[in-house]
Amino acid sequence: MTEPTARVDSSLPRSSARRSAATQDDAHENAQDQRPAAPHGRHSAPTQPISTVPVDLGIIQPRRRLGVSDLRVFPVALSGNVFGWTTDDAQTFDVLDTYLNVGGNFLDTADSYTDGASERLIGQWMRSRRSRDDVVLATKVGKNRDNxxxxxxxMERAVDASLKRLGTDRIDLLYLHIDDTEVAFERTLLGVDRLIRSGKVRWFGGSDHSGNRLYEARIASGMLGIAPMVALQNQYSLVHRAEYERDLAKVAAQQRLAVMPRFALASGFLSGKYRTKADIKGHRRGSEVAKLLSKRNLRILAELDRIASLHAAPVAAVSLAWLLAKPNVVAPVASATSPQQVVELAEAARVQLTRHEVAELDRVSS
Structure with a gap:
């Protein structure tokens, strides 16, 4: 029997993200993607260790296998979309330190996040903490204005630039950040395969790709004898279900793709922080969150409140736990601007929803 995509492997410690010996021998969005780069020289790494928030989630942290790859990751991926934008250097290091401290090992960024500042900060943090082999590193290419x-x-230029900013010799998971219809898909896939064969990239996945494109990718990989996609990152949450469940869920199941939902907390709405128009005043995405203040979505929050109280867990953790209960979902992607927010996200790893609780959330969000 084949191994389920989202099987929890709690026997592996944090360092399980290290490459296998065989691999060592061989190797948020649109609005944010165009943010101006930070001034040159701003991103110097803090020289002193940053304090972290101690959290006991168990000595052995949960790990989930990422599709058919050999990567095993914490059930919540930490997004770097705010690094260098709404979090400065010290705050970014504090968030990353706390994530590692609570057992996290899956970092998600992109070459277009704040014009590469996110990658630079993550690279400085990994060098400072000597943590490269303790994390599974995912980044995306396709939207950076230089490449x-x-x-x-x-893609080759973009990957080389990312590797330089990240200060590493390989990217564990490379996402195609867009579906570039101006380039023959076979050319793109052959280009990715070349990056994998060179050792610069280990595995790759799609982002914002339709079900038909995923089928094309699988057929092409078989016909051309090239590396297949192993992962998919698309918008999916309690308030945004239709796109994924209508078109992509079936494809992900058929192809054993590991699904990493982004916008997993719907710009913070599913953390429970925003319930009235007064709550969103001054929010950087106030107009987006305001659209979510519907009767249906407030009913979702009410049910999340009820379940969160039963589990003594943050609302955000229950929202992510609902995603983790879905087939093929491996690790929702969420961002944090403070250590406390990291702790709340990480709580999703311990929340085990009952079938009835999942069904009730399905019902109120349908």
């Missing part, structure tokens, strides 16, 4: 698109040439 736009998904031609083989653009």
């Amino acid at each position: 736009p698109g998904l031609t083989p040439w653009a």
Whole structure:
């Protein structure tokens, strides 16, 4: 019997993200993607250790296998979309330290987040903490203004630039950040395969790809004898279910793709922080969150409140736990701007919803 995609492997310690010996021998969004780069020289790494929030989630932390790859990751991926934008250097290091401290090992960024500042900060943190082998590192290419698109040439330049900013010799999981319809898909896939064969990239996945495109990718990988996609990152949450469940869930199941939902907390709405128009005053995405203040979505929050009280857990953790209960979902992607927010996200790893609780959340969000 084949191993389920989202099987929890609690026998592996944090360092399980290290490459296998065989691999060592061989190797948020649109609004944020165009943010101006931070001034040159701003991103110097803090020289002193940053304090972290101690959390007891158990000595051995849960790990989930990422599709058919050999990667095993913490059930919540930490997004770097706010690094260098709404969090400065010290805050970023504090968030990353806390995530590692609570057992996290899955970092998600992109070459376009704050024009590469996110990657630079993560790279400085990994060097400072000597933590590269303790994390599974995912980044995305296709939207950076210096190397736009998904031609083989653009991707190679983009990956080389990412590796330099991250200060590493390999990317564990590379996402195609866009579906570049101006480039023959076979060319893009052959370009990714070349990056994998060179050892610069270990595995790859899609982002914002339709079900039909995922089928095309699988057929092409079989016909051309190239590396297949192993992961998918699309919007999916309690308030945004239709797109994924209508088109992509079936494809993910058929192809054993590991699903990493982004916008997993719907710009913070599913953390329970925003319930009235007064709550969103001054929020950087106030207009987006305001659209979520519907009767249906407030009913979702009410049910989340009820379940969270039963589990003595934060509302955000229950929202992520609902995703983790879905087939093929491996690790929702969420961002944090403070250590306390990291702790709340990490709580999703211990929350085990009952079938009835999942069904009730399904019902109120349908």
